[in-house]
Amino acid sequence: MAPATAERLFGKSIKRREDPRFITGRGSYVDDLKIPGMTYAAFVRSPHAHARIRRIDTAAAKAHPGVVAVFTGSDMKGVNSLPCGWDLRKAKNVPGVVQDLAMVPHMPLTSDVARHVGDPVAVVIADSQDAATDAAEKVRVDWEPLPSVTATEKASASGAAAIHADAPGNVAFKWALGDAAATDAAFKNAAVTVKKRIVNQRLVANAMEPRACVARFDPATGELTLWVTSQNPHVHRLLMCAFVLGIPEHKVRVIAPDVGGGFGSKIFLYNEEVVCSWASRQLQRPIRWTASRREAYQTDAHGRDHVTDAELALSRDGKILGLRVKTVANLGAYLSTFAPAVPTFLYGTLLNGVYTIGAIHVEVTGVFTNTTAVDAYRGAGRPEACYVVERMVDAGARALNMDVADLRRKNFIPKFAGAFQTLVAVTYDSGNYAAALDKLLQIFDYKKFRAEQAEARKQGKLLGVGFSTYIEACSIAPSKVVGALGAGAGLYESGKVRVHPTGMVTVYTGSHSHGQGHETTFAQLVADDLGIPMEQIEIVHGDTGSIPFGMGTYGSRSASVGGTAIQMSLDKIKEKGKRIAAHLLEASPKDMEYANGQFQVKGVPSKAVPFGAVALTAYIPHNYPEGLEPGLEETSFYDPSNFCFPFGAHACVVEVDADTGKVKLLRYVAVDDVGNVINPMIVDGMVHGGIAQGVGQALWEGAVYDGDSGQLVTGSMMDYAMPKADMLPNYETDRTVTPTPVNPLGVKGAGETGTIAATPAVVNAVVDALAPFGVDHIETMPLTAERVWKTIQAAKARR
Amino acid sequence: MKLPVKVTINAQSYSHEVEPRLLLVHYIREVVGLTGTHVGCDTSQCGACVIIMNGMAVKSCTLFAVQADGATITTIEGLAKNGDLHPIQQGFWEKHGLQCGFCTPGMIMTAYQMLERYPNPSEEQIRHQLEGNLCRCTGYHNIVKAIQWAAEHMPARK
Numbered sequence: 001m002a003p004a005t006a007e008r009l010f011g012k013s014i015k016r017r018e019d020p021r022f023i024t025g026r027g028s029y030v031d032d033l034k035i036p037g038m039t040y041a042a043f044v045r046s047p048h049a050h051a052r053i054r055r056i057d058t059a060a061a062k063a064h065p066g067v068v069a070v071f072t073g074s075d076m077k078g079v080n081s082l083p084c085g086w087d088l089r090k091a092k093n094v095p096g097v098v099q100d101l102a103m104v105p106h107m108p109l110t111s112d113v114a115r116h117v118g119d120p121v122a123v124v125i126a127d128s129q130d131a132a133t134d135a136a137e138k139v140r141v142d143w144e145p146l147p148s149v150t151a152t153e154k155a156s157a158s159g160a161a162a163i164h165a166d167a168p169g170n171v172a173f174k175w176a177l178g179d180a181a182a183t184d185a186a187f188k189n190a191a192v193t194v195k196k197r198i199v200n201q202r203l204v205a206n207a208m209e210p211r212a213c214v215a216r217f218d219p220a221t222g223e224l225t226l227w228v229t230s231q232n233p234h235v236h237r238l239l240m241c242a243f244v245l246g247i248p249e250h251k252v253r254v255i256a257p258d259v260g261g262g263f264g265s266k267i268f269l270y271n272e273e274v275v276c277s278w279a280s281r282q283l284q285r286p287i288r289w290t291a292s293r294r295e296a297y298q299t300d301a302h303g304r305d306h307v308t309d310a311e312l313a314l315s316r317d318g319k320i321l322g323l324r325v326k327t328v329a330n331l332g333a334y335l336s337t338f339a340p341a342v343p344t345f346l347y348g349t350l351l352n353g354v355y356t357i358g359a360i361h362v363e364v365t366g367v368f369t370n371t372t373a374v375d376a377y378r379g380a381g382r383p384e385a386c387y388v389v390e391r392m393v394d395a396g397a398r399a400l401n402m403d404v405a406d407l408r409r410k411n412f413i414p415k416f417a418g419a420f421q422t423l424v425a426v427t428y429d430s431g432n433y434a435a436a437l438d439k440l441l442q443i444f445d446y447k448k449f450r451a452e453q454a455e456a457r458k459q460g461k462l463l464g465v466g467f468s469t470y471i472e473a474c475s476i477a478p479s480k481v482v483g484a485l486g487a488g489a490g491l492y493e494s495g496k497v498r499v500h501p502t503g504m505v506t507v508y509t510g511s512h513s514h515g516q517g518h519e520t521t522f523a524q525l526v527a528d529d530l531g532i533p534m535e536q537i538e539i540v541h542g543d544t545g546s547i548p549f550g551m552g553t554y555g556s557r558s559a560s561v562g563g564t565a566i567q568m569s570l571d572k573i574k575e576k577g578k579r580i581a582a583h584l585l586e587a588s589p590k591d592m593e594y595a596n597g598q599f600q601v602k603g604v605p606s607k608a609v610p611f612g613a614v615a616l617t618a619y620i621p622h623n624y625p626e627g628l629e630p631g632l633e634e635t636s637f638y639d640p641s642n643f644c645f646p647f648g649a650h651a652c653v654v655e656v657d658a659d660t661g662k663v664k665l666l667r668y669v670a671v672d673d674v675g676n677v678i679n680p681m682i683v684d685g686m687v688h689g690g691i692a693q694g695v696g697q698a699l700w701e702g703a704v705y706d707g708d709s710g711q712l713v714t715g716s717m718m719d720y721a722m723p724k725a726d727m728l729p730n731y732e733t734d735r736t737v738t739p740t741p742v743n744p745l746g747v748k749g750a751g752e753t754g755t756i757a758a759t760p761a762v763v764n765a766v767v768d769a770l771a772p773f774g775v776d777h778i779e780t781m782p783l784t785a786e787r788v789w790k791t792i793q794a795a796k797a798r799r
Numbered sequence: 800m801k802l803p804v805k806v807t808i809n810a811q812s813y814s815h816e817v818e819p820r821l822l823l824v825h826y827i828r829e830v831v832g833l834t835g836t837h838v839g840c841d842t843s844q845c846g847a848c849v850i851i852m853n854g855m856a857v858k859s860c861t862l863f864a865v866q867a868d869g870a871t872i873t874t875i876e877g878l879a880k881n882g883d884l885h886p887i888q889q890g891f892w893e894k895h896g897l898q899c900g901f902c903t904p905g906m907i908m909t910a911y912q913m914l915e916r917y918p919n920p921s922e923e924q925i926r927h928q929l930e931g932n933l934c935r936c937t938g939y940h941n942i943v944k945a946i947q948w949a950a951e952h953m954p955a956r957k
Contacts, residue, residue, distance in 0.1 A: 022900030025835015260901025692938030
């Protein structure tokens with residue numbers, strides 16, 4: 001770390017270095033690429049939710065002018081199923097965990113049965129996008145429509161359409177965690193129990209840049225280059241090479257250039273990039289494919305889609321004695337890359353919340369339906385868990401007629417540092433939950449609000465406040481543990497630091513930025529540590545041709561895991577530099593320190609060698625320590641010892657129009673604890689965006705399937721309610737800082753906290769606003785005007 | 800069948816024969832090669848493709864290229880002059896009004912006309928005027944701040 005005398009760059013809101021190219025229209029996204037000889041792909045997709053393919057006639061399409069090739073699944077001989085990278089079957093030896101998994105096939109182009117609207121069955125490749133699209137309409141598929149099932153709670157009903165031969169009852173897995181007997185006992189002894197059905201509806205990630213790929217096979221070198229909208233290019237390469245296409249990994253280069261948002265949806269290996277990669281090798285020509293927004297709705301992995309029955313047991317004085325959760329999680333038609341992890345190890349393990357709970361038991365059934373596959377979407381399992389816990393705590397407080405903030409505080413896990421063992425397998429790293437709530441209530445002026453609310457109610461105005469004191473688990477690790485839980489991958493990160501002879505520095509990170517600002521944040525980290533200007537530092541990411549094998553960006557892991565890997569390499573650089581400088585100064589390496597951009601004898605800044613001089617010496621090693629390798633370049637792989645657990649307290653104020661049911665957001669206050677913060681401006685920005693997505697789920701968003709036809713009704717931006725500027729307020733953000741002991745930077749993760757926290761805060765606020773009608777719960781989101789109005793009418797009718 | 804189209808984009812003249820069905824945004828991106836204007840949807844909702852055509856902010860996905868015949872167009876690439884960022888671009892940089900950057904060109908071009916209409920817009924006006932532009936990263940908070948910053952730093956108008 002740089003000395004206290006210099007101005008620290010770590011912790012400073014520095015403007016982003018990547019912005020100039022974006023604000024001048026010079027970003028480089030996949031669809032911007034043009035390569036000589038380029039061809040264009042259009043996919044033929046199932047219009048049915050479930051249908052057998054009797055025959056595919058491609059003759060007319062092949063005859064269309066400009067068409068280069070038409071391929072169906074039967075052409076793709078030797079190509080394997082898209083792999084599911086999280087196999088719950090492996091983890092049968094984990095104590096307290098009951099699980100199994102139907103590992104069903106997912107072919108890049110299905111040739112027997114289409115299992116959801118949008119399932120690709122053929123691809124047309126042509127000289128122009130228009131020719132490809134026109135010809136795709138000429139592919140004749142003889143469909144035999146089959147009965148379909150899309151609704152989560154109906155997937156396993158008797159008589160439901162069977163989707164996979166190897167998944168009887170459409171059950172993908174059953175999974176359980178916690179102590180069932182202790183939980184039963186807790187409920188037996190409870191003074192009060194509360195039971196609620198909680199529906200966490202299906203969402204669509206809606207990154208603004210649609211998925212896209214360009215595959216170019218070069219017959220001269222035998223090398224395939226794939227530009228793809230990916231959050232993790234090495235994962236894409238590994239899965240494609242080792243599992244699907246069986247092509248040599250060292251002959252494949254995957255590049256994720258500027259990527260326009262991910263939110264989870266660009267983690268996964270998708271049909272289209274596999275088909276284009278394969279076809280480019282067949283045709284020996286480059287192929288570009290870019291999803292239309294309609295294709296994005298039909299094929300980008302969806303998120304959430306849980307139906308949960310939750311029960312909370314409380315003592316008369318408001319202690320939480322037990323939590324019992326039964327969830328059905330809709331996985332869609334196929335197992336997406338990490339799908340089984342999301343409603344299990346990323347969900348059940350967070351049900352302890354920030355509370356001391358007597359006993360917990362959770363059972364999850366994963367089901368297949370004729371819908372788009374569901375996988376990680378911003379938060380991935382943790383928002384679903386937080387929603388259950390924070391809704392149930394709220395309902396518990398209402399059942400006891402206790403204040404919702406008081407009940408939370410009464411049950412908070414007391415401040416701790418180092419470890420808190422939960423009842424659901426994970427160990428929290430550090431926490432001070434009461435401090436976050438205290439700060440929130442102070443900013444928010446809770447007492448004043450309750451007085452205003454009482455006054456407003458007298459005048460018939462429906463004001464409500466909702467809280468969410470959430471926990472988040474990010475930078476999931478270590479590899480050994482996730483492997484035992486079923487992961488097919490490790491969850492370390494790589495960081496390589498290359499010091500050039502002139503003292504300039506290039507940093508190669510396995511993390512990938514698709515909006516997170518790594519080119520700024522990581523440069524800050526390095527500049528701060530080396531005491532050199534940011535201008536001397538370049539951050540490289542997103543290209544398997546230049547970076548060491550890395551796991552990419554998801555689960556809020558870039559700073560904590562990727563940043564630490566860089567830090568480890570910096571430490572190695574400084575150690576080597578000390579030996580070089582000691583040699584030049586004729587001092588002992590033990591007596592050297594690094595400070596203010598120079599290697600110096602401890603406490604003697606005048607006896608020093610500048611960073612640049614050491615770099616030059618390392619590459620022109622004329623006067624050089626005996627036995628030391630020339631060069632100044634280090635690579636590190638960091639595998640954390642534990643997850644990091646950010647937390648915080650959010651409050652939302654709403655006004656509900658009693659006549660129309662319309663919810664208006666009046667105020668949103670967020671106090672987050674994400675550990676140490678490298679760039680507060682960037683962290684605040686991510687919190688804002690996260691809140692907007694959480695609010696979106698609470699009030700507007702939802703992927704809706706027609707129960708009879710299985711059609712995706714919300715298949716465009718006209719039909720799926722994306723949050724807009726005039727629907728949202730400004731956000732008031734603040735922080736407490738509880739550094740994590742897990743990594744040397746003390747950083748936790750900030751990418752998903754807002755999304756995790758916001759949804760229950762908003763719903764709790766609406767329920768609070770409707771309390772005068774005796775409403776204590778609304779089963780299903782989004783809380784559209786219609787749903788809220790109906791809730792009010794039903795409550796009035798009950799009275 | 801192809802039809803002629805002549806346009807001026809960022810003070811350069813272009814002349815092509817194009818299919819009548821070619822959308823203006825695809826003309827700008829694929830034919831002219833200016834890829835700063837983006838396509839984020841297919842229903843005219845997202846606003847990533849907003850350009851200034853004959854002084855108006857328009858969604859270039861909702862016009863055919865041939866409809867732009869004779870038009871004068873500014874895209875995001877033409878906003879900075881002589882290497883100096885336009886105050887709106889500067890505002891987005893200063894106020895962290897972007898994350899992934901994909902919606903940003905459309906946001907900036909929409910803001911361009913907004914500030915012509917409302918040189919000193921209220922927050923409510925800004926939010927209302929952005930109704931046709933979607934952003935998934937920022938939650939809009941900093942986009943509003945960026946446009947406010949730009950309004951404060953725009954050179955005085957006649």
